[in-house]
Amino acid sequence: MGVIKTLGRSVRQYKRDSLLAPICVIGEVSMEVTIPFLTGRLIDYGIEAGSMPNIIKYGLILLVMAFVSLAFGALAGKFAAQGSSGFAANLREDMYRRVQTFSFANIDKFSTASLVTRMTTDVTNVNMAYQMIIRIAVRAPIMLIFALIMTVRINSDLTVIYLAAIPVIAVSLGIIATRAHPIFKVVFKAYDKLNLVVEENLRGIKVVKSFNREKHEIDKFNERSDLIYRTFVKAEQLLALNAPIMQGAIYVCNILLCWLGAKAIIASGNDAASGFSTGEFMSFFTYTMQILMSLMMLSMIFVMIVMARNSADRISEVLNEESTITTPEDAVYEVADGSVDFEDVCFSYNSSAEKNVLDHVNLHIASGQTVGIIGGTGSSKSSLVNMIPRLYDVISGSVKVGGRDVREYDIRTLRDEVSMVLQKNELFSGTITENLRWGNENASDEEIRLACRIACAEEFINAFPDGYDTYIEQGGSNVSGGQKQRLCIARALLKKPKILILDDSTSAVDTKTDAVIREGFREYIPGTTKIIIAQRISSVEDADFILVMDDGRIAASGTHEQLLDTSDIYREVYESQSKGVMVDA
């Protein structure tokens, strides 16, 4: 039951509401079970007796009780709504905050899509189950018990009917619920499969159409659609047994009640005081409904909880996930300079992998140097630079910045000093200025303009009608790839870091602009260590030295000229990019 404990921590300030809701439910239920007793009295002593004063007396009591019951019911509804919505909000917030502490490794483990589902759909499911629990899960058993008590008080002999009926119903509803659950699981899976076909077709419609595979895909879809049809019908037909079982039970109880009740009334001469009366007889019918309905509700709750269970598990996984990267107790808050050292660094994304992504890497970059990195996909260029701002931790060896192991620094301090433009750039919905201020919240307009000038972004920003106030759509979909990259560089520059890392960040920028940006770096941030990953040789050829990565290792390093002589890989890349043109240039 660790899940309940984990999720329970998110109730917090809504404990009061979550407790008041069931208390009000108790109030409501106690009114609801007393009312049929009093309506019996109204009939016996008022109507049957033809006594207007009694009718008015019991009528008034009933009116008061109905309004008290309404008040309790409304309050229960209010508290339940407040408690459950608040709990859901807390759950979302707790998960969100938790994710903020996650390291890259944690995020990779869950994947962003799954994190989104956990924070949306799963919370909705748990929220609904929670509201059910604090209202109905309390209501049903209490109503069952109270109603039984009332019937025993009126006539204990007749109560035997229920004692016989309850176990029969409980068992059959239980069997149906447990049998239906696995079928519903198959239904969910079938839905996933169906949605997958739709999804693949929506994304790959051009492929489908150009290969004329519409018919093929329709067959695939129909097959899965048919599976849903068959299993869902099976599940629903099983659940369809619920209604007749309940009705059957009510009817059997009613007939027994009629028979035994009639005998009891006649035996006692319709006298409520000495035996059984018609008024009491009629209130028994209401109690039958109340008792059996609470059983029905219990079986519904059971199904609901079973269904929310998976969601609860997924939420608690996020809440219990420990960040793999934390700031040490005696953290260092000062980065001495922009030097970077790798000492025999090994790294792998997955501890069980046979092969390391980085394999015994040694490297020294002096503060203020410009370093280029070249290599094929999968050669671990990005992994190498990811170690510097401690996005991932090494498996063995040590990565040092400013002469200290990165694990000794306060993470914020380290990441403020090591500014990185990721390969997968993201801009967020908001104006250009808002996006740039991510780099430095308090940046002045001049600073922002300077950063944009260095990143060669000033010109196109000024060409927008709204300039720096231009609204960027989610994911930066309304700027071109090259513009996006330059904005991301400007954003990173605003941090004024000691180390600037560009992970393939100018791939969509033309070579001329690319050169101007690098020129800007030399002019405006000469003291900053610059590490540039690129696919184009031209982006790195003027670096102090260039690393050639291959298969998790530094295959070669040196200046452009040296590498042309010594590295086959480098020469191969160079030639593939300049064959036939640059020969005499």
Next chain:
Amino acid sequence: MPEMNKGKASAGKAGLKSIKPGTIKRLFSYMAEYKVRLVLVVIFIIISALASVLSSLFIEKLIDNYITPMLSETSPDFGPLAGALGGMAVIYACGAICALLYNRTMAVIGQGTLKKIRDEMFSHMQGLPVRYFDTHPFGDVMSHYTNDADSLRQMITQSIPQSINAIFSIVMVFVSMLYLSVWLSLFVVAFMILFMKLVRVVAGRSGRYFMEQQKNIGILNGYIEEMMNGQKVVKVFNHEEKNTEGFCTRNEDLRVSMTRANIFANIMGPINNNMGYVMYVLIAVIGGAMGIAGVTNISIAGVNTLTLGMIASFLVLSRSFMGPIGMVSQQINSIVMALAGAARIFELLDETPETDEGDVTLVNVRYDGEGNMEECEEKTNKWAWKTISPEGNAEYVPLKGDVKLENVDFGYNSGKQILFDVNVFAEPGQKVAFVGATGAGKTTITNLINRFYDISDGSIEYDGIDIKRIRKNDLRHSIGIVLQDVNLFTGTVMDNIRYGKLDATDEECIAAAKLANADGFIRMLPEGYNTVLTGNGSGLSQGQRQLISIARAAVADPPVMILDEATSSIDTRTEALVQRGMDALMNGRTVFVIAHRLSTVRDSDVIMVMDHGRIIERGSHDRLIEKKGTYYQLYMGAFELD
């Protein structure tokens, strides 16, 4: 019940007004094949409702006709009572059996109808033009299959039968009430009118807050999605706290509206229940007063005096009146939502499918000894275009892959022209490359050749035949395509390659993979060609996925190929590998290449430099370099390409 992601879509426009008038009628047309069963269901529902109403009425009979008379007898005979109870037992049994039958039948009708709609939706969607997919967001289309279909299912299998049941119960109870007393029934009607006014106020509020809640869910989910996708950037910029603030405001907004919406939804039950008791008391007081005063009672059975037994029965009936009314009012919301969903589904079904007026078909041919073509059934791997002349004679033109675009103008919407007077002549076996900035119109041209879109002016000819005259399936069959964004399907590697030609043998597929240089890495996969790919081949590298898509195009063996940025997300070294596969694929075919990396296009026979929808330069690489025009500048990296 599957609780699907009730996201933005179901937020839709609620309210009965937004539902098109024909929606309900059209929905019923999908149930036409279940006509007989539907009638049966209604009968079953009526019987089952009747049984429960009779059960209330029986109590009056029991008291007035059996218990009261027997009370005065010294040795009461329980025989008649037993007989009456036996009769009731039969009615009850019928009621319970009917409940079982209609629930089971409704499951078949509901799921069957849904399957029919779903299948029609998908097959209709497959026939829609590419324009539809380009203009409708992925999530919106997807939600027709999830949210909209789910709310429909709930309505058909639950809301409708429950409402029918409730309405019949209400009618029958009311008739029984009239049978007892018109005066008291009129009072019930008056009370109900007041009650409904109250319900409408509460339900109206609840509806408004519910919409607000859906809106806030949309906003919050959007925020979560954006931030989760950018989480790595957030971390690099130490932006966690700032973001959490943004999250918390949106989260709080949602909490407030969700609480409000739920409060109103939650108090509907108690209101319904307790107002029933209020009505009960009032009937008891009025009825009691009338009975005691001996007021003349009018009922549909005639004029009589109000007996005490009649008042008691009326009171029982009034209880069974409120239950179904509560049920109907609970279902209204979900019915409205489902109808809105149905309207959205019908919108999709009303989209005009791709038209195909082509009558030129692609057929297998055989050459006889003198080199004459003869149409044949068997697969000869030799193809020809078959035209039927006005006189009814079949004429055959061999399939070669000669593509001509003459004076082509085009715009995606009528207001904005994208291509201006484009002329391209590609002879069989030639390689034509398009270069130019984003938005210059390169991809647009290829979209026109296989008729994903139709040109506005000019003409496109394939082997001398206007492509408008060619049946679309056959036109596309003769054009292979490899796109930058590789789309693989869930299934084995072999299945994915075979996608190009469904009747290809394993050997043909492997040969295609070898041609594409993909055989090597495929054999290294855990299960080789039988490795199951999921999530668009997520276990493979970008280059490997591209190689599979090249093999897929190769197995189809078309005379014309379109390669749209097929290698741009691959680094230059991997590209060399892919390039060898591509070169093999291109050999002997007419090829249109779009590339952003100029190394890819260098060897083309003709290079078209595009700018703002016009071809501004054309010629071979060497000629264009010599010319020192735009291409030369592009090649030297002076312009930006993205």
